Amino acid sequence: MSEKWRLIFNPDGDAADMVAYASALVEGRIAGKYMLSTEKLPNTIVVQGVKQKGILAGADVDINKDTAARYNIKVANYPRSGRGGPKPVGTVNLSDLLKTSSRKFNAVETDPDAPAVLLYTSGTTGRPKGVTLTHRNFAQQCLNVSKVLPLNESDTIVLVLPLFHVYGLSNGLISGVYFGTKMTLVPQYSPAKLLEAVEATKATVLIAVPTMYMHVLQAAKTRKTSIPKSLRLCVSGGAPLPLTTLREFEEAFQTRIAEGYGLTETTSSVCLNKSGEAFKPGSIGPAAEGVEMRVVDDDDNEVADGQEGEIVIRSGVVTPGYWNNPEATAESIRDGWLHTGDLGYRDSDGFFFITDRKKDLIIRGGFNISPREIEELLFSHPKVRDAAVIAVQDKREREAVKAFVVLEDGETATEREILDYCSENLAEYKVPKIVEFRDSLPKSATGKILRKELREGYHDDRLLEKAGADTKEQQHG
Amino acid sequence: MDNVRGLGRMLEEMAKKQKKKQAILFDNREVSYRELDENANKIANGLKSLGINKGDRVAMMLPNIPDFIYAFFGIQKLGAVAVPFNTMYKGREIIHILNDCEARAIITMTNFANLINEIREDVPSLEHVILTGQRTMVFVSPDSTVNVQMVVSKDQFESGDAAFRVVGEIVIETLKAFGVDAWYKHRGGVRCGGKKIATILVSEVENLLVINCLTFLGPLRTEDFFRVVWVSPEIKDKVMEPMTSVEEETGTRPSVGEFKERLLAALQSQMGISAEEGQLKRDELFGYEKTRALADKK
Numbered sequence: 044m045s046e047k048w049r050l051i052f053n054p055d056g057d058a059a060d061m062v063a064y065a066s067a068l069v070e071g072r073i074a075g076k077y078m079l080s081t082e083k084l085p086n087t088i089v090v091q092g093v094k095q096k097g098i099l100a101g102a103d104v105d106i107n108k109d110t111a112a113r114y115n116i117k118v119a120n121y122p123r124s125g126r127g128g129p130k131p132v133g134t135v136n137l138s139d140l141l142k143t144s145s146r147k148f149n150a151v152e153t154d155p156d157a158p159a160v161l162l163y164t165s166g167t168t169g170r171p172k173g174v175t176l177t178h179r180n181f182a183q184q185c186l187n188v189s190k191v192l193p194l195n196e197s198d199t200i201v202l203v204l205p206l207f208h209v210y211g212l213s214n215g216l217i218s219g220v221y222f223g224t225k226m227t228l229v230p231q232y233s234p235a236k237l238l239e240a241v242e243a244t245k246a247t248v249l250i251a252v253p254t255m256y257m258h259v260l261q262a263a264k265t266r267k268t269s270i271p272k273s274l275r276l277c278v279s280g281g282a283p284l285p286l287t288t289l290r291e292f293e294e295a296f297q298t299r300i301a302e303g304y305g306l307t308e309t310t311s312s313v314c315l316n317k318s319g320e321a322f323k324p325g326s327i328g329p330a331a332e333g334v335e336m337r338v339v340d341d342d343d344n345e346v347a348d349g350q351e352g353e354i355v356i357r358s359g360v361v362t363p364g365y366w367n368n369p370e371a372t373a374e375s376i377r378d379g380w381l382h383t384g385d386l387g388y389r390d391s392d393g394f395f396f397i398t399d400r401k402k403d404l405i406i407r408g409g410f411n412i413s414p415r416e417i418e419e420l421l422f423s424h425p426k427v428r429d430a431a432v433i434a435v436q437d438k439r440e441r442e443a444v445k446a447f448v449v450l451e452d453g454e455t456a457t458e459r460e461i462l463d464y465c466s467e468n469l470a471e472y473k474v475p476k477i478v479e480f481r482d483s484l485p486k487s488a489t490g491k492i493l494r495k496e497l498r499e500g501y502h503d504d505r506l507l508e509k510a511g512a513d514t515k516e517q518q519h520g
Numbered sequence: 521m522d523n524v525r526g527l528g529r530m531l532e533e534m535a536k537k538q539k540k541k542q543a544i545l546f547d548n549r550e551v552s553y554r555e556l557d558e559n560a561n562k563i564a565n566g567l568k569s570l571g572i573n574k575g576d577r578v579a580m581m582l583p584n585i586p587d588f589i590y591a592f593f594g595i596q597k598l599g600a601v602a603v604p605f606n607t608m609y610k611g612r613e614i615i616h617i618l619n620d621c622e623a624r625a626i627i628t629m630t631n632f633a634n635l636i637n638e639i640r641e642d643v644p645s646l647e648h649v650i651l652t653g654q655r656t657m658v659f660v661s662p663d664s665t666v667n668v669q670m671v672v673s674k675d676q677f678e679s680g681d682a683a684f685r686v687v688g689e690i691v692i693e694t695l696k697a698f699g700v701d702a703w704y705k706h707r708g709g710v711r712c713g714g715k716k717i718a719t720i721l722v723s724e725v726e727n728l729l730v731i732n733c734l735t736f737l738g739p740l741r742t743e744d745f746f747r748v749v750w751v752s753p754e755i756k757d758k759v760m761e762p763m764t765s766v767e768e769e770t771g772t773r774p775s776v777g778e779f780k781e782r783l784l785a786a787l788q789s790q791m792g793i794s795a796e797e798g799q800l801k802r803d804e805l806f807g808y809e810k811t812r813a814l815a816d817k818k
Contacts, residue, residue, distance in 0.1 A: 048672075050784070050795035054776040058660055059815040061667055065730050067800055067808035068671035073726055084804070086672040088795055090783065092776030093660045096744065099815075101630065101654035104749055111748040118748070119815040121654065129723040129730050130651065131633040132680030133640075137587060137652035140566030141559065148561035150528030151574055151599040159527050159596060161577065161603045163617050170616050173603070178526045196538070199545070206588050207580070207604035216589065217527065220543075223534050223553070228546040230584045231750070244545045366621055410606070420612075463762050467714045470608035 051089045058097025059119035064089045066122075069129070093117075155179040161366050162209055164307040165413035166404070173366030174209075174307045183359030184213050184310040185221040187333040191315050192276065192301065194222040199273075200248040203229040203237050203255070210280055210409065213311035214303075215250055224248070234262035242271040249274055252281040252409050253288065254441070256300070260292050274298040280305065280312065281409030282441075286324050293318065302327065304397070307411075308381055309334075310360040314395060326394040327387075334358040338389050343377060351388050353401055355380040403494055405434040407442050412473050414444075414494070417465070421446060424464050426454040431484050431492045437476060446475040447484060447497055456480075528564075528597035531557055544586055551586060556593070559586075563594025570625065570648050574599035577621040581607055581614070581628040587652045591627045607632075610761075611639050618643040629653045634721060637684075637707035657749065664740040664765065666779050670731040674724065683722045683729055684708060686790060691718050691733060693786035694779065700769045710735075715764040736765035738773040 053060060071084050097117035100106055104120075111118045130136050153159075159178045163171040194200065200219045204211030219226040227244040229237055237259055241249065251259075256279055263270045274296050279289075280303040289300050299319045304327035305312035314336065316328030330336035337345050338352040346352040361381045364372030375382055384402040389395050405412040414432040421430035429449035437443040446465075450456055458478040465474045485496040525533070535557035544551040551559075572578060578595045580602060582588040588604070595602040603621050605614070607629075614635070618626065625648035628636060633656075636649050660667065670687070677683040688704035695702045695710070695717065702712045710718035718735040740763060746756065767773035774782075787793050800808055 046791075046793045048787075048793050048795040049798040050780075051799065052777075052780055052797060054780075058658075059812050061658065061660065061669070061732075062815050063808045063811040064800075065669050065671060065732070066811040067804040067806075068669075069725055069728055069730060070807035071801065071804035072671065072728055084801065086676060087670070088787070089667075089669040089671075090776065090780045091667045091669070093662055093665070095662065097660045098745060098749060099658040099660065100749065101656040103654045104657055106749050107747075114744045114747060116744060116748055120817070121656070122811065122814040129725040131630075131637065131649075132683070132722040132724045132729065133637075134633060134649045134651050135570070137563075137566075137591075137627065137650050140569075140650065141562045141590075144562040144565035144569065146558035146561050148564045148597055150526060150532050150564075150597040153526035153528070153574075153599045155524035155526070157575070157599070158601045161601060161621050163603070163605050163620075170620075171613070173617070173621055179524045181527055182524045182530075196541070202584055205606070206584050206592070207582075207606055211584075212604065216592070217530075220531050220534055220593075223538050223541070225542045226544050226589075228544055228584050228586065228589075230546075464714060467762060468610055468612045470606060470610060470613060472608060 047085070049085045049087045051087060053089065054092040055094040056091045057093050057095055057119070058099045058117045060091060060093075061099050062119060062121055064091070065129075153178055155182070156363065158366075160212070162207075162212075162307050164209075165411040165416060166371070166402070170416055171413070172368055172371055174362050175364055175366050176209075176213075176310050176362055180310040180360050180362065181213065181217050183333060184312075185218060187331045187358075187360065188214065188218055188312075189222075190332040191317075192278070194218060194224050194248060194276075196223045198222065198224040198248050198275075199227055199244050199246045200224045200250070201227045201229060201237070201240060201244075201246045203232050203240070203249075203251060208409065209307040209311045210250070210252075210305070214278065214280075234258035238262055238266070238271070241274065245271070245273040247273055247275045248277070250278040250280070253279055253284040254282075254408065254439070256284060256292050257288050260288060260295060263295055270295055272297045277301070278303050278312075278315075282406070283325070289318060304328070304395075306381075306383060308362045308375070308383075309356055309358065310362070313356055313358065313360065316394070321392075323390075323392075323394050326390075326396050328395065329393045330356075330395070334360065336389075336395060337380070338387065338395075339380075343380070346388075348389050348391050351386055351398055354383045354385045354387050354395065354397070356383060357381070403433075405432075405442050405444060407444075407472050410472055412444060417444060417446065417469065417473060417475065420465065420468055421448060421461070424461070426450050426456045427461075428452075429484050431494060431497060432475065433494050433497050435477065435498075443476040444473065445477045445479065447479050447481050449481055449483060526596065526599070528560075528593060528599070531560060531593045531596070544589060546586055556589065559590040560593035560597055563590050564597040567594060567598055567600065567625065572598060572600055572625055572648075575601065576625075577601045577603050577623045579618055579621070579623040579626040579628075580604040581609070581626060581632060582652070583607055583629070585653070587627075611635060615639050615642045618646055624648065625650060627652065629655060631655050631657070634708045634719060638705055638709050641706050657751070658734060659740060659742060659745045660734075661740055663773075664736055664738045666735050666737055666776050668731075668733040668735070668783065670729070672729050672731070674727050674729055677729065680722055680724065680729070681707065683731060684720055687720050687722070687731055687733060690783065690786045690790045691720070691735060693790060694782045695735075695766065697782040697785070698766050698770060698772075698774055700766055712764050712769055715762040717764050717766070717769070735779070736763060737776075737779060738765050738767040739763075740765070 161173040277300040303312040386399040387397040435445040538553035622645040
């Protein structure tokens with residue numbers, strides 16, 4: 044005896060039918076359960092096609108109805124589901140959790156040195172490592188900020204940087220709450236949206252990355268209405284901000300931009316180059332109060348001012364280590380000093396300058412990318428025998444990923460094929476922009492890939508030439 | 521630095537001090553410090569009721585929305601460890617992070633339910649998937665898509681997982697009948713090579729399962745859709761994950777009717793179920809009209 048279901052065949056329906064049939068069937072069955080109807084409704088399968096393009100969208104999706112009409116696209120919304128509406132099997136609705144829970148709770152006592160947050164960041168050795176940040180790390184960071192760049196209760200800070208990144212989380216959200224500011228949330232960045240948010244909420248503090256300052260400046264210039272003048276303070280970090288942009292932005296918005304430097308491992312900023320005060324173009328500034336910074340040679344001996352070496356940091360903001368990874372921790376933190384992997388020097392006034400990067404790290408828009416991680420993915424492609432990944436500069440002079448690929452004997456592959464494989468497995472910002480096929484890769488006697496030999500006219504995104512800051516400025520202008 | 525306050529306590533004290541003063545300005549809405557604190561408390565209580573304890577890792581895959589802030593401080597109040605990560609990450613990257621920190625729960629957007637479902641079996645520690653926001657999107661097109669829905673009793677399948685698997689097998693058999701060699705990736709994705717050819721979503725309401733399965737018969741041109749909806753890059757990136765269709769794999773696009781015939785044959789062979797064509801009953805028609813009216817509104 045085979046079971047019988049009801050089939051509803053609707054080849055020429057539309058987007059609204061997709062939600063309407065499901066909902067009708069559900070309601071019919073539930074009504075039946077409560078004896079409102081005597082008819083027992085069967086299991087049902089609906090097969091639907093559409094006669095017109097359509098979008099079926101959740102209640103929070105932002106849809107332009109006029110454009111939809113112009114392109115003949117039918118728009119249907121899922122009715123906002125209340126408590127007890129359908130939800131993906133095996134999941135919990137946050138809104139249900141909020142509705143059923145008490146609004147009273149006393150924060151549990153926490154050990155200051157217990158982890159509060161793990162932030163995953165790419166190093167040079169393959170997969171992202173979890174940087175452990177403790178309650179003490181954040182408390183120290185807030186204390187440092189209160190000394191160098193205090194905010195107050197009348198400030199409104201714009202949270203446009205992603206809060207999952209150390210910069211937005213530590214210097215944005217947590218600073219905001221520490222100082223009791225208002226916080227303007229911008230969930231989706233575009234220059235126009237950021238500008239609108241600043242204007243609408245009369246924001247006084249903006250923390251952002253250089254590309255945002257460049258874009259917002261452009262957007263503000265082309266606007267017919269006036270530029271908001273409420274910003275009293277801006278902070279830029281993640282990459283160097285061209286001096287022309289800094290000056291033009293300050294002029295147009297009548298504000299000041301301080302340039303910061305920091306790492307995930309240091310709970311964000313450790314030094315600040317404050318425009319308008321003791322400011323030095325191209326510098327990352329002096330070490331903040333509460334932070335010790337040094338330049339050391341390969342044997343960890345401090346070098347003289349003006350001499351290049353690795354920048355190391357000791358402070359209460361430094362992570363106790365990588366989650367479950369004592370080897371990486373021991374390599375990175377030696378005698379209490381965090382080794383940043385950034386090369387630079389200190390001038391006689393105590394200002395630091397970054398000149399190069401010790402590790403083969405790629406940094407795109409403030410996000411670390413490990414060449415090793417991408418190489419390992421490429422190795423896992425059945426047609427690939429060897430691969431190497433380096434940083435190149437894209438049109439906007441940001442760092443981008445370039446992959447060199449050696450195929451197995453007798454294999455052929457297109458760039459598209461390799462890129463599709465990367466897209467399936469990697470966040471978009473890590474996906475190579477260019478793939479170059481080679482017969483072999485340059486290697487040292489020990490078999491190590493010589494990445495330097497693969498670079499042509501490449502230079503570091505964060506590199507501000509010691510004397511050449513003006514040259515860079517002209518390139519941007 | 522003595523007397524280090526935990527992050528949960530930091531918010532609590534600020535809320536006592538600031539009370540009704542605005543904390544969050546978002547989308548023309550205002551949330552006071554007191555409301556922020558209470559929402560964080562609710563999350564802390566909610567997580568506690570799910571069995572999350574001090575020291576447990578709770579992953580967060582959220583954009584800058586108020587829920588991020590409530591969740592973050594709720595986790596802090598509980599003394600648990602927040603693991604917020606990049607919303608642009610893909611399956612393999614997410615698996616690595618969740619396994620490395622042995623996350624017991626993840627709080628994310630409804631849009632990412634499919635993505636998390638697909639990797640759930642690869643992350644043994646993950647007990648709870650907590651979803652927020654109503655931002656899901658489905659694109660349909662006459663040249664490209666066929667949608668199959670099933671509304672069935674929960675007891676039809678052993679578990680939610682089984683529903684995913686069985687429906688996956690039905691779709692694979694249907695595609696095979698057209699000469700497409702597809703495989704089932706657990707909980708949600710049917711793929712051909714590395715590309716997605718069908719998506720399955722299993723929802724539950726009371727004693728019923730609602731199963732939605734969208735299959736691509738022909739290539740879906742998404743440009744028009746993105747003129748109409750504004751979507752953040754990370755979500756667009758996931759909507760746009762490499763896709764294929766029966767036409768792209770075989771050179772021929774079946775009609776919705778042909779697809780239905782093959783599907784019914786697969787339903788018969790996989791589950792021993794035959795389906796007879798019918799219509800909505802009177803009670804159901806009422807619900808149908810009501811939902812259509814709501815869906816067309818706004």
